[in-house]
Amino acid sequence: MKSGERELSPEKTATILNGAMQEFLEHGYAGARIDKIVAAAGVSKATVYRHFPDKETLFTALIQRMANKxxxxxxxxxxxxxxxxxxxxxxxxxxxxxxxxxxxxxxxxxxxxxxxxxxxxxxxxxxxxxxxxxxxxxxxxxxxxxxxxxxxxxxxxxxxxxxxxxxxxxxxxxxxxxxxxxxxxxxxxxxxxxxxxxxxxxxxxxxxxx
Amino acid sequence: MKSGERELSPEKTATILNGAMQEFLEHGYAGARIDKIVAAAGVSKATVYRHFPDKETLFTALIQRMANKxxxxxxxxxxxxxxxxxxxxxxxxxxxxxxxxxxxxxxxxxxxxxxxxxxxxxxxxxxxxxxxxxxxxxxxxxxxxxxxxxxxxxxxxxxxxxxxxxxxxxxxxxxxxxxxxxxxxxxxxxxxxxxxxxxxxxxxxxxxxx
DNA sequence: GAACTAAACTAAACTGTTTCGTTTAGTAGT
DNA sequence: ACTACTAAACGAAACAGTTTAGTTTAGTTC
The missing domain is CATH 1.10.357 (Tetracycline Repressor; domain 2)
Structure with missing residues (x-):
């Protein structure tokens, strides 16, 4: 009862970032489309926005991750x-x-x-x-x-x-x-x-x- | 002017390109907004589209011009x-x-x-x-x-x-x-x-x- | 009469939200 | 261990409101 708290699954986060990678790398920040990211990642739009507050945060998270790899x-x-x-x-x-x-x-x-x-x-x-x-x-x-x-x-x-x-x-x-x-x-x-x-x-x- | 045949004035074309320069350089192709270009150039939108068929042509014309300067x-x-x-x-x-x-x-x-x-x-x-x-x-x-x-x-x-x-x-x-x-x-x-x-x-x- | 301005307009695309029904996983009673 | 309960993550899709590229219209200037 105290904590049934599951968190946003890290696998989903990775799935989203992988889908976002194709789209952002191909079209840049302004040219990337959330709907395309959603389709590429195979997740729902709501899930993307549950994991990331907005497009900009998703973009910076992705690029930061790549710059650390x-x-x-x-x-x-x-x-x-x-x-x-x-x-x-x-x-x-x-x-x-x-x-x-x-x-x-x-x-x-x-x-x-x-x-x-x-x-x-x-x-x-x-x-x-x-x-x-x-x-x-x-x-x-x-x-x-x-x-x-x-x-x-x-x-x-x-x-x-x-x-x-x-x-x-x-x-x-x-x-x-x-x-x-x-x-x-x-x-x-x-x-x-x-x-x-x-x-x-x-x-x-x-x-x-x- | 001297001759009866008036064409799209090269001055206007240059004015449009100058306005487009600020916007495209600052925001890139996808991030640039035609309305901002119109405002920066001080011309009407219709004029922009009489001089250039679309955004992409305007962009490439601008960058080509800069790459030649x-x-x-x-x-x-x-x-x-x-x-x-x-x-x-x-x-x-x-x-x-x-x-x-x-x-x-x-x-x-x-x-x-x-x-x-x-x-x-x-x-x-x-x-x-x-x-x-x-x-x-x-x-x-x-x-x-x-x-x-x-x-x-x-x-x-x-x-x-x-x-x-x-x-x-x-x-x-x-x-x-x-x-x-x-x-x-x-x-x-x-x-x-x-x-x-x-x-x-x-x-x-x-x-x-x- | 041709190039122009201003502004309304169209049609589509966009980001982000909401709704609703489903799935998943942790918890508790028996 | 088995089941029932619960809460949150999830998918699908509609939705809202805004913004976009590009067009059209009506009037103006040269």
Whole structure:
């Protein structure tokens, strides 16, 4: 008698969020339709509004959840830190690129984060905090701990490395303009490694592409 | 006027597009409201629909026009090609950064281009064709024409240079996360120059910041 | 006479609410 | 353990009120 209190089932919440994901990622916040979310999730409209007070709360909950899922970006899929620098960096970069190629949802998520960053700055900041910053930190720490890499400013080197790759992904995959500014993936990575590591240390890698 | 044949006045068209710019940039395609555009432009709704068949055509016309305005990105504001490499590159980068800082519309435009790139890929491609590619080409040609800069792959060096700066802008200005991944602007530029030019050639610039 | 304004209008779509009947799960009496 | 009771979550669907893109109409300006 005291507490027959059941709560809104977390499974339903997840079902709703999964349905909302398709619709929000495809159409953005303003373009998404609650009725479509309802249909995609296979729940009733009333249930959606029992779990979330309004569209905006549903949207932010979804994006926050995605920005916290490091698995989505395979941040755990990191090459061994004991690897030699050229191999480590190349595998790291290839991991990012393969990740993007294999899962188009990542591109759509990037579009949302950037596209809605003026209206939902906290979502953008959560993304940077959970995804971008850890990547930059890891790379910076790696460069610092391998002093045989003669890099004067590891933090900037990490930014240059990641920034170059992300810019490449934005041009090629997000903006779908790989044919307008063509660039071979392996050429970019090999030349980038030379820039970051200095010419000498990466030459041995040139014929063994992983 | 002089000739009896009056057409839809280009001034009105421009007035409509200017009104549409505020609304579309602020709210995106789906979030923009025709009535707001009408009010912002100070024209009647009927006039809008005499100039443009529908919302989508108005939107694409606007974004295409913006993507063709190289002035907006100050691509004409390029340092002299006769400048020594370190000075040229630094001024070029500072030009990009100042441009972004001084005109928030550029950031909003970037958000739109990326945010709508799945639904309007041709707009994204026009942006790359008119803005990104000329920048990359100019920088690549500059690096090629200054062989004293010992860069094995000028095309990749140009991408690394611009990619690093754009990534910096995205983190700091677009995603508004400069406090989460802090980085001093001048430190980034100086260290980036060292990476691209090699340590020796940029040292003279370190104490003369323009 | 053509482009325009203002405003009413249409038809549809939208978010969010409500109604009502069903299901689910925890509780208590026997 | 079996059943009955209870309360809340749920689905389906209608509903309310607002907002939307786009049209039309009637009058104005050049």
């Amino acid at each position: 490091k698995e989505l970006f395979r941040l755990q899929n990191i090459p061994s830190l004991e690897e030699d620098p050229a191999t480590f960096l190349k595998r790291y970069a290839l991991g990012m690129l393969d990740n993007v190629e294999s899962d188009p949802q990542i591109l759509t998520f990037l579009r949302i984060i950037i596209g809605e960053s003026a209206r939902f700055p906290e979502l953008a900041r959560a993304f940077v905090r959970n995804i971008e910053k850890p990547s930059l930190d890891l790379l910076t720490q790696y460069l610092i701990k391998h002093p045989q890499i003669e890099v004067a400013d590891p933090e900037v080197a990490a930014r240059a490395f990641i920034g170059t790759i992300i810019h490449f992904v934005i041009l090629r995959n997000v903006l779908q303009s790989g044919d307008i500014v063509p660039m071979d993936r392996d050429r970019l990575l090999n030349s980038l490694l030379k820039l970051v590591l200095g010419k000498s240390q990466s030459e041995e890698l040139l014929s063994s592409p992983n | 190289k002035e907006l990105f100050r691509l004409q504001n390029i340092p002299s090609l006769e400048e020594d490499p370190a000075t040229f590159l630094k001024r070029y980068a500072l030009g990009m950064l100042d441009n972004v800082e001084s005109d928030p519309q550029i950031l909003t435009f970037l958000r739109i281009i990326i945010g709508e790139s799945a639904r309007f890929p041709e707009l994204a491609r026009a942006f790359v064709r008119n803005i990104e590619k000329p920048s990359l080409d100019l920088l690549t040609q500059y690096l090629i024409k200054h062989p004293q800069i010992e860069v094995a792959d000028p095309e990749v060096a140009a991408r690394a240079f611009i990619g690093t700066i754009i990534h910096f802008v995205i983190l700091r200005n677009v995603l508004q996360s400069g406090d989460i991944v802090p980085m001093d602007r001048d430190r980034l530029l100086n260290s980036l120059l060292k990476l691209v030019l090699g340590k020796s050639q940029s040292e003279e610039l370190l104490s003369s910041p323009n």
